[in-house]
Every structure is written in structure tokens, then in C-alpha cells.
Amino acid sequence: xxxxxxxxxxxxxxxxxxxxxxxxxxxxxxxxxxxxxxxxxxxxxxxxxxxxxxxxxxxxxxxxxxxxxxxxxxxxxxxxxxxxxxxxxxxxxxxxxxxxxxxxxxxxxxxxxxxxxxxxxxxxxxxxxxxxxxxxxxxxxxxxxxxxxxxxxxxxxxxxxxxxxxxxxxxxxxxxxxxxxxxxxxxxxxxxxxxxxxxxxxxxxxxxxxxxxxxxxxxxxxxxxxxxxxxxxxxxxxxx
Amino acid sequence: xxxxxxxxxxxxxxxxxxxxxxxxxxxxxxxxxxxxxxxxxxxxxxxxxxxxxxxxxxxxxxxxxxxxxxxxxxxxxxxxxxxxxxxxxxxxxxxxxxxxxxxxxxxxxxxxxxxxxxxxxxxxxxxxxxxxxxxxxxxxxxxxxxxxxxxxxxxxxxxxxxxxxxxxxxxxxxxxxxxxxxxxxxxxxxxxxxxxxxxxxxxxxxxxxxxxxxxxxxxxxxxxxxxxxxxxxxxxxxxxxxxxxxxx
Numbered sequence: 001x002x003x004x005x006x007x008x009x010x011x012x013x014x015x016x017x018x019x020x021x022x023x024x025x026x027x028x029x030x031x032x033x034x035x036x037x038x039x040x041x042x043x044x045x046x047x048x049x050x051x052x053x054x055x056x057x058x059x060x061x062x063x064x065x066x067x068x069x070x071x072x073x074x075x076x077x078x079x080x081x082x083x084x085x086x087x088x089x090x091x092x093x094x095x096x097x098x099x100x101x102x103x104x105x106x107x108x109x110x111x112x113x114x115x116x117x118x119x120x121x122x123x124x125x126x127x128x129x130x131x132x133x134x135x136x137x138x139x140x141x142x143x144x145x146x147x148x149x150x151x152x153x154x155x156x157x158x159x160x161x162x163x164x165x166x167x168x169x170x171x172x173x174x175x176x177x178x179x180x181x182x183x184x185x186x187x188x189x190x191x192x193x194x195x196x197x198x199x200x201x202x203x204x205x206x207x208x209x210x211x212x213x214x215x216x217x218x219x220x221x222x223x224x225x226x227x228x229x230x231x232x233x234x235x236x237x238x239x240x
Numbered sequence: 241x242x243x244x245x246x247x248x249x250x251x252x253x254x255x256x257x258x259x260x261x262x263x264x265x266x267x268x269x270x271x272x273x274x275x276x277x278x279x280x281x282x283x284x285x286x287x288x289x290x291x292x293x294x295x296x297x298x299x300x301x302x303x304x305x306x307x308x309x310x311x312x313x314x315x316x317x318x319x320x321x322x323x324x325x326x327x328x329x330x331x332x333x334x335x336x337x338x339x340x341x342x343x344x345x346x347x348x349x350x351x352x353x354x355x356x357x358x359x360x361x362x363x364x365x366x367x368x369x370x371x372x373x374x375x376x377x378x379x380x381x382x383x384x385x386x387x388x389x390x391x392x393x394x395x396x397x398x399x400x401x402x403x404x405x406x407x408x409x410x411x412x413x414x415x416x417x418x419x420x421x422x423x424x425x426x427x428x429x430x431x432x433x434x435x436x437x438x439x440x441x442x443x444x445x446x447x448x449x450x451x452x453x454x455x456x457x458x459x460x461x462x463x464x465x466x467x468x469x470x471x472x473x474x475x476x477x478x479x480x481x482x483x484x485x486x487x488x
Contacts, residue, residue, distance in 0.1 A: 009350065010350040010351065013349070013350040014350060085422070085469060086466070088419065088422045088423050088426065088465070089422050089425065089426055089462055089465030089466050089469065090426055090462065091425075091426045091427075091429040091439070091440075091457075091458050091461035091462060091465070092426060092427065092429060092430065093429040093430055093432070093440045093443055093444075093458075094429060094439075094440075094443060094454055094457060094458025094459075094461060094462075095458065097443050097447075097448040097454050097458075098448075098451070098454045098455065098458060100448045101448045101449060101450075101451050101454060102451070105448075173337070173338055173340075176340065177340030177341065177342065177343075178340075180340050180342045180343065181342060181430070181433075184444075184448060185448065191342060194342060194343070194346055194433070195433065202349065205346050205349060206346060206347070206349050206350065208343070208346065209342075209343040209344070209345070209346035209347045209349070210343075210347065212340055212342065212343035213339040213340065213343040213344070213347060216338050216339060216340050216343070217335065217338055217339070220334075220338045
């Protein structure tokens, strides 16, 4: 497949991939097995979404309270920053494979492995976001009689939303991307089309790549939209 | 084998405290046991099995980050000069950043097929957003009083950029380079799916049941990532001595 970009084979493979997405076909690779089609696509996409949502929920439950608490207290900066930096260095493939080998395959175990990827960015960013809030605003809030929890909820979190959300979006992108390779740990996601070329053929591989890219973009854009809605009006005006 | 028997115990004593060692399985090849880590196997195969993947991995990362840096830095300079370019460039690099690497490799399938070049293109695309955004932020953070002073001293636009703005933006630019490098080292393990080589290759070849292999390959990738991060941090400190003075 060398040749110029707009050559015929490229269009043929894109067409093949789109056909694979919408109509079930007999695999010419495994001989006789029916693969592809919109039903299988939806099934695998839902699994990947479910896995991503579960892992995000787990990561948020663990990381957000710790990050917010440390940021509010202003302690543990080294811990939060080191977490963020070390988390980035974790090789995804090795992590998934290793967790599967250690605690077994299946949705629950994979959720734990994926959550491990989500914790560092959420923790580091919620810490930094809260920590960066102007101390004068916090003092003013304390001065008008807000409790520490109210300060966090009504002053610090609204001001830190952009930074906190950057962490959440980073985590979501990493988790949905890694959920693509979930089939190596026994959970069939859209990545199965990509990884098991010997079952789905090259049409399936390209179809899987297109679907995974779309799924990640949909998640990213939804979170960006959610962030805009959660950002207070005053901050939105300042940004423009 | 009798003489080798003492070796794993000595080594295990340091690190492997608490692990149960199945001495009965010692005669089996490591792949066939459920051992957490086989020191014998590791010692015997560390160089022969992992040297090539490690160098391939480094090659993937160095080329991707270098090309990514050149492109993203040029785009950032352009967008700094022509402000209207900033929103579309941020969105464009954002889309490239969001597309999962595994998907990106195979989106390129009709164009470049499988192999190292495909992996490098996808990894390069991934680094653009991080480096671009940090360079823009760094340039935006330069105080306008400093730029005024530069103009007052008679510096041209170009001189102001290269002698004043860019040096002051170095910490942010390096932070971007660091994040991009460390993440690329981690993500390059996925290049193996596209037959791009690297440290993911032994993992895919041996499967998930061979833990020793997973630990060595993953461990090397993790160590490379951490060392690259520390190295770039050290270079940044060296290049911006005024920040050190201010911090004291």
C-alpha cells in the first residue's frame, strides 16, 4: 500500500471498513464466521463505555477527595506532584497485562487496572487547582463566616474547575484509550476489531480504529461541554 | 544447576521478601511456572531478549518527540505572531491528542501500512498538543513590562522573541517537552500492535501469563520514562539559572 494518497486502494479500504461497521459479513479470514455489523459494534462500544465509566468513577472516588483535601490544607504538594508525574510514566500495555496476570481477567479486575491510570492526573490537578486559588479569596470567605467545607465547595472548587477538569479529561482520554486494549485481558471492547486482525481482517481493523477514535472524541467533547456548563459565568467572561 | 541454586535465593532475599518460592518448579522453564519473578531467567535473558526492544523503544521516542517538538514549536511561534491561528491550532492538536494511539496506528493502515514509520507518525501527532500548548502558555506568561523594556532598548520584534520572550518561556516549554517525552515513552509500548517494535513487543509475544517478562519489559519502559523526565528537568534547571536564584 504505497503509492499516492488518493489512490484507489485507500478508498477501497475505507469503504470496506464502513461496510464492516454496518453490515455483518462472513469473515474470509477465519472462514465461515460472521463478523462485524452494527449490532456487534454497539455491543462492543457499550462494553468499552461501561468499562471507561466504571474506571472513571473509581478513579474519581479515590483521587478527587484526596486532591481536594490536600489542596485545601496546602499540604502534600510533593506527593501530589510526584503522583502526577509518575502516573504519566506507567506503560499502559505492561500495566494492563500485569494486573490481568496478578488479579485475573474480567471487567472488575480491568476496572481496577484502568482506574490506576486515572488516579494520578485527577489527584495532581485537583490539588494544583485548589492550591492555586488566591489566598485572599479564601481569607475573605473565612472572614464572612464560611465553614472550611463551605469554603471548599463554594469558593475553591468553582475557581479551580478548569484545572480540575483538565485532570478529569486527561484521565478519561487515557482510560478510554487503554480500554481499547482490554481484549488482551479478556474483556471485548471495540479494540477487539483492531487487535484480532486474524478474526476480523483488515476491514475490521480499520473499522475498529475509526470507531475507537470517534468514541474517544465524543467522550472528550462531552466532558468539554460539561466543563463549560460547570464553569461559573464570571470565570467564563474572564477567559474570553 | 546446583551451583545456580544459591544465586536466586541471595538475590530474592533483598527484594522479594514475602513471596512464596516454588522450589519444585525450578526445573521448569520460567514461562511455564506461575512464579512472580524468576531471577535466573531474568539474568540469562536480560540482554538477549530486551536489548533490541529497548533500543527500538528509545528510537521511537527520540524521533517522535524530536519531530513533534520541531513542528509544535514552529506552530506555536506562528500562532504567537498571528493570534487568530491559536483557536484552530489548539482544537486541531487537541483532536490528534485525543485519538487513542492504538486507533491512530490503524487509521494510518490504508496510507502507511504497519511498521515503525506508522508508529512514529501516530506518536508524533500525540506530542504536538502538549508542546504547542505549553509553548503558547510560556510566551503568554512573559510580563508585558519586560517586553516594553526590550522595545525601549531598541530590540526588534525578532530580537525580542529570541532574546527575551523565549528564554523567559523556557520553563514552560521544558515542562511541555518533559510531559510529552514521559508520556510517549509509556505509550510507545503500544507501538507493538502496529508491528512498530519497542518494549511492548516482548509483552505481546509472550502474553499476559509470563509475569517475569511483563515486569522486565514494563520496568525498563517505566525507568526510561522516569530517567527522561529527570534528565529534562536537570537540563531545564541548567538553562534557567535565574529561576534557581529566585527560588533561594
